[in-house]
Amino acid sequence: MSTPSPKGQLTRDEVAHLAHLSRLAVSDEELDLFAGQLAAVLDAVAQVGKADVADVPPTTHAVPMTNVMRPDAVRPSLPRDVVLDGAPAAEDDRFRVPRILGEEA
Amino acid sequence: MTDTLVDYDEVLTRYEPLIGLETHVELGTASKMFCGCSTTFGAEPNTQTCPVCLGLPGSLPVVNAVAIESTIRIGLALGCRIASWSRFARKNYFYPDIPKGFQTSQYDEPLCTAGHLDVEVDGETYRVEIERVHIEEDTGKNLHVGGATGRIHGADHSLVDYNRAGIPLVEIVTRPIPGTGAKAPEVAKAYVTELREILLALGVSEVRMEQGNLRSDVNTSLAPIGSLEWGTRTETKNVNSLRSVERSVRFEMRRQAVVLDAGQRVVQETRHFHEDTGSTSEGRSKEEATDYRYFPEPDLVPLAPDEEWIEKLRAALPELPAARRARLRDEWGISPTEMAWLVNAGAVELVSDTVAAGADPADARKWWLGELARRANDASTDLGELAVTPAQVAELIGLVSAGTINDQLARQALDGVLAGEGDPAAVVESRGLAVMGESDELVAAVDAAIEGNPDVAEKVRGGKVQAIGALVGAVMKTTRGKADAATVKRMLEERLIGS
C-alpha cells in the first residue's frame, strides 16, 4: 500500500488488508460485499480530487483555538472495583487478556 | 552466542558505525498528560485511572500545562527551535497497553526541532544533533503470566495495569551521529548521561532509570569503511541503564559484523536488550510494522507558544550541566580530563552533592571513582543506583579524616551501608569498626608482634627500618584491621628504635 490505486478502486485483497489493520475478522462473503460497496463509495468520495485546492490550508478544527491547557493538579481517580467492573476478564486487580503474539512491550 | 561475535577491535578494522538514539523521558508532573490522575510510582494496579486514561467511550483529553512547559524547557536546554505552531497527532495501532487504540503523540508538527548537545569522550567533543523533541503519553504495563520469568513468549495470558497509561512522556530524537568510530558505544552512553544531567538540572523528571523514567531506543548500523552509503540499522528498544546503552551498541556492532562478514544483509528490525547477557535478540521485523495512520488529533487544539512565554522560560532556565561542570572544575581544581572521568562515570552530581554534604572534593572524587565505581561495576549497575547517598559518603569520608576509621574499615562500613544497616556512623558502631586507640589491647598486640618476629625486630633495631612493615602487618592482622597503621608504626618505632 505505497501508491494509491487508480480512480479509487479497492481490490478484494486491499479490503482484506484494511480489515486486518482494523482488527475486523471479516468473512469471505463480507469481503466480496464490502469490496463492491466500498468501490462505489470510493468512486463517490474520490470527487474531492476535483477541487482546486492549491494553497488552500486544511481545516482540522471548525472553530480555531490554541493553547487550551489545564493546570497540573491531581484529581481523584475512579475506585478500582468500578474500573474493573466492566472488564470482560480481570485477574489480580488487572485487566486480563489472551496471550499476546508479537512485539515484546 | 557471544563466542560467535567478531572481536570489537576487529570490527573497527573493516566497518564504520553509525548510531542514533530516541530517548523517552517520563516527566515528573503531579498529574497525567491528559487527565488529573496521579503519576505516583508504585501504586496498586489500576488505582490511578479514570475515564480519560482508561479510554472509556466519550472521554476527552485536556493537555497538562506543566508538561508542555517542561517539553519547551527541555527543547531550550538543547538549543532547539521552539515551534510557533505545534499539534498533537494520533498514532493508530492496536495493543492492550494503549487504552484508546491510538497513542496521542506528535507527528509532523513537534514542539521543538533542530537542537544539539555536545558530549565529551576521552577529551574529544562530539556534537550530537537533536532532530526533535516532542510530547506524548506513556502506555500501560503488561504483565505476562504463565510463561518463563514474565516474558511474552510462551505466556499463557497477560494482565494489564493502566496506572502508567497517560503519564507525560517526552521523546528526544537525535539525528544519526557520524564519526564516532571506536568510541560509538561511549558516545552513546555519554549522550544519554549528559541528557540525564540536563533533565535533572531542569527538574522536569526524577530520571530514575530503574523505574523506567528514561528509556532509550538505540539505533546502530555498520557500513564498510569507505562506503558512501550507511548500512541497515537495527533499533534496540527500551534500553534503560547508562551501562546498557554502551553495551547494546558494542554488542550490535559485533553482531552485525558477523552478518556482514558472511556476506548477508542486516535485517532492519527492532531488537531487545538483555541485561543479564549483554546481548540483543530479534524483535518484530520492520517489514511487518503497522501503518500508524497518523492524523491531527481532533480532540485537542494546536499549541502556539508565543515569544513572550518562550523567552520567559528561557530566562528561567537553571545553570546547565556543561556550564556547571566548568564552574565545578575551577572550584575543585581539576583538569578537563579528570572532569570527563566524573562525567563518564555519571558522578558529577554525586560528587557535588557529597562535597555539599561537607566532604573534601578530592576525597569525594576518590571515593566515587574508586571504591564506589568498583562496587557499581561488580553489581552491574550505575553509580547513581547504588544504595548509598552522597550524604552517607560524605559521612564516611568525615569518619576517615577524623581518624575514627581508616580506609579499610571504611570499606567495611560501606558494606554495611549498602546492606541497609544504616548510616556509616551507625554501621561503625554496630559492627564495632572504630580504629583502636593506644589501648592496652593494642600495646599487647604490638608487643606480641615483636616477640613473635624476633628476626624482623632485630633487623629493624639494626637499622633496616623498612622491615618494620612486616611488623605493622602482623599487628593489623591480629587487630583485624581496626588499628591505625600510622599509630602502630609509631609505637613499634618507639619500642625498637627509640625516638
Added chain:
Amino acid sequence: MSDVTATDITTTSAAALGEALRAGELSSVEVTRAYLDRIAATDETIGAYLHVDAEAAVESAEAIDAARARGEELGPLAGVPLALKDVVVTEGVPTTSGSKILEGWRPPYDATLAARLKAAGTVLLGKTNMDEFAMGSSTENSAYRVTRNPWDTDRIPGGSSGGSSAAVAAGLAPWAIGTDTGGSIRQPAAVTGLVGHKPTYGSVSRYGLIAFSSSLDQAGPMTRTVLDAALLHEAIAGHDPLDSTSIDAPVPVLAEAARRGAGGDLAGLRVGVVTELGGEGHTDGYEPGVLARVAEAVALLEGMGAEVRQVSCPAFDLALPAYYLIAPSEASSNLARFDGVRYGLRVGDDGSRDLDEVMALTREQGFGPEVKRRIILGTYALSSGYYEAYYGQAQKVRTLITRNFTTAWDDVDVLVSPTSPTVAWSIGARVDDPIAMYAADLCTLPASLAGIPAISVPCGLSEGLPVGFQIMAPALADDRCYRVAAALEAAQDAARGRALLTGIGSKENAPS
C-alpha cells in the same frame, strides 16, 4: 390535582409543562407517569427507546416534587422529563451507542450535558435508539431494534437520532437530546415534524458523547417547538474545561431570541437561499413536494419583511464526498478503543486464540456492517500513501466550504435550504445502497463541515409527511437560527390554526 389530561401532558410543549410544574398545576410525578404510561402502551410499536427505567424516573420525579414542596429554588426545567440519545454517557445507566459491542455497559461517569440536565432537575425517562455509533440516516443501523416514524409506521424516523425524533413526535418524551455529525439531529427532526438544532461546534460539551467524528460531533435539542429547543439548548450549552474544543464564551441568549422571533417581525433580515441545495440546476434527488414547501416557507419569511436573495456556494457540491472521507477516518480511530480489553463485548476468548484473533472476532461480531464499512473506508483514507489524496484533500475542501459561508455572510444574515431532499422513506428501501442513504445528508453536511449552527423547523407536509426547513447562521450566531425559525413556526401555526404535530397519524392531512 390539575384538570390537564394525560393526552394533554404528552402533546404539550416542554415549556408549557415547565410552567404548569412551577405553578403547581402539575407534579413531576404526574407528568413522568403520563409519559411512562404512554411508553408502556405504544413503544412496542414505535421502538424509540433502548432503555427505560420507570422506577428510577419516578424516583427522581418524586425528589423534584419534594424539593419543590420544601420551597427550594428550582430551575425552569425542574421536573420536566427528557430522553437522551443512547450516545450520551450516563452514570450507572446502560449506554450502548446502538452497538452490540457495548451491550450491558454501565458507565462510571456522566457526560457533561447529562450532568447539567440532571442538575437542572430534569427527569431521565430513558435512552433512545440510534444508528450504531450514529452512522446512518434511518436508525436502521441500530444493532437492537427498528424505530418507526409516528407519522407512518412503515417509514423511517430519520437518523441517526431516530429514537429521539420518534419519541418526541409520538409523545413518548416532551423533548430529547440528539447528536449531529452530518445531520443526525436535523434530518430526523425534519422527517418527523420536529424542531432540531445543531449548535455551533464547540458550544455544547462533547465530554461523554461517544465519539463518531470528533471534529464534527455536536449535541443539541430535538423538540416540538422552537422555544423548547432554545430552552433545552441553553441548559446544555456553555464552556466545559473537560472538552478542549469547548468554546469559552458566555451561554448565548436563545429563548429570548425565539420569543422575539415569534413576534413575526423580520424586517431587514437578509435571507440567502442556497442554489446548490435544491435550487435551479440542482434539483436532482429532491422531491418536488419538498421544494414546494421550502419555497412557500421562503415566501412566508419574505412576507414578514425578510429580504430574500439567491446565494451560490459552489463548494457545497463537494460536501458529501468530503464528509464521507473525514467522518469515517476519524471514526476508524475513535472506534479502535472497542477492542474487548477494558469494557464491552469480548468474543472467542476460549484459551485457544491469541489477543489479535480475539480482538478481530470481537470487533467483527460487535460491529454492524455500516460501521465496518466506514472503519475500513476510514482506515484506507488515512493510510500512508493515500492520506493526502483523501483525508488531506477532504480537509482542504472543508476550508473551501467554510470560505463559501464566509463570503455569503457578507451579504446575508442566514442561509436557508431544505433540511432533507426527501420526506421519510420506507423502512428497508435504502439499506443495501450506502450511496442512496448518504444522499439524505446532502443539505445538512455543509453546516457540519463548517462548524456553524443550523436548525431544522417544520414547513408543512408533502404526501402527508413532514418537510423540514433548514436555517444556517454564522458561528456563535445560534440566536439567529432560533429567531427566524420561531417566526416561521408562528406564521405557519397561525395559518394552519394548530401546530403541525397535532396532525400526526392522519395521512389525509392536507399540505399546509
